[in-house]
Amino acid sequence: MSEKIQLYSLATPNGQKVSIALEEMGLEYTPHTINILTGDQFTEEFIKLNPNSKIPTISDPAGPDGKPIAVMESGAILLYLAEKTGQFLSTDARTRMETLQWLFFQMGGAGPMFGQFGHFYKFAAEKCDHPYPVERYKNETRRLLKVIDTRLKGREFIAGESYSIADMAIAPWVRCLDTGYGAYEFLNVAEFNEVNRWTKSIFSRPKTITGLDVCSLNQS
Numbered sequence: 001m002s003e004k005i006q007l008y009s010l011a012t013p014n015g016q017k018v019s020i021a022l023e024e025m026g027l028e029y030t031p032h033t034i035n036i037l038t039g040d041q042f043t044e045e046f047i048k049l050n051p052n053s054k055i056p057t058i059s060d061p062a063g064p065d066g067k068p069i070a071v072m073e074s075g076a077i078l079l080y081l082a083e084k085t086g087q088f089l090s091t092d093a094r095t096r097m098e099t100l101q102w103l104f105f106q107m108g109g110a111g112p113m114f115g116q117f118g119h120f121y122k123f124a125a126e127k128c129d130h131p132y133p134v135e136r137y138k139n140e141t142r143r144l145l146k147v148i149d150t151r152l153k154g155r156e157f158i159a160g161e162s163y164s165i166a167d168m169a170i171a172p173w174v175r176c177l178d179t180g181y182g183a184y185e186f187l188n189v190a191e192f193n194e195v196n197r198w199t200k201s202i203f204s205r206p207k208t209i210t211g212l213d214v215c216s217l218n219q220s
């Protein structure tokens with residue numbers, strides 16, 4: 001059996017954060033593309049790894065006790081990989097807690113809200129022409145962007161001076177507002193100077209750029 005980590009994913013923001021981490025941490029892994037548009041997430045084989053039928057998921061033949069482990073939920077996967085490698089999560093108690101706070105902020109706030117915005121703005125635009133959901137999630141998305149912008153003032157990265165799993169979690173979601181939903185202007189993301197400075201720096205990192213395209217449906 002391969003000793004490499006097996007990655008089951010798709011190049012969406014939730015998937016990208018894990019492939020970015022794998023690339024940045026220099027871990028060897030085998031990517032498996034799960035096409036959620038054709039129902040790969042509902043196969044018996046996949047549900048054994050992730051009972052919630054969502055990407056991303058990893059399985060690691062060399063788990064904490066030397067035995068295989070499957071991990072679901074992108075935030076938990078980032079934490080698992082950071083602890084496994086000792087990278088991108090500070091051992092300083094205060095910085096570590098700040099990193100985890102912002103990781104959880106993404107998992108419970110920015111990810112779900114940006115995702116709902118994208119759903120109503122782009123994917124359900126023809127099914128629902130009532131202005132309320134777009135307005136609601138636009139306001140919440142812009143509010144969250146402002147929170148991130150304020151946090152980044154005087155800091156290179158979310159948790160301070162070092163790139164961390166919190167940046168890996170949040171930045172692909174911010175990028176998706178533009179590249180995934182085509183809403184950069186609609187949301188006036190240009191107004192958030194710190195956010196733009198930060199995403200520019202993150203998405204100029206070669207390993208992070210490589211991570212963006214892992215498990216893309218556009219690849220052959």
Ligand SMILES: N[C@@H](CCC(=O)N[C@@H](CS)C(=O)NCC(=O)O)C(=O)O
Nearest residue numbers: 012014036053054055056073074075
């Ligand atoms: N909280 C989960 C969310 C994962 C998630 O929503 N994944 C989406 C793609 S971004 C998915 O697999 N959707 C398939 C479906 O809903 O059937 C995580 O962060 O891992």
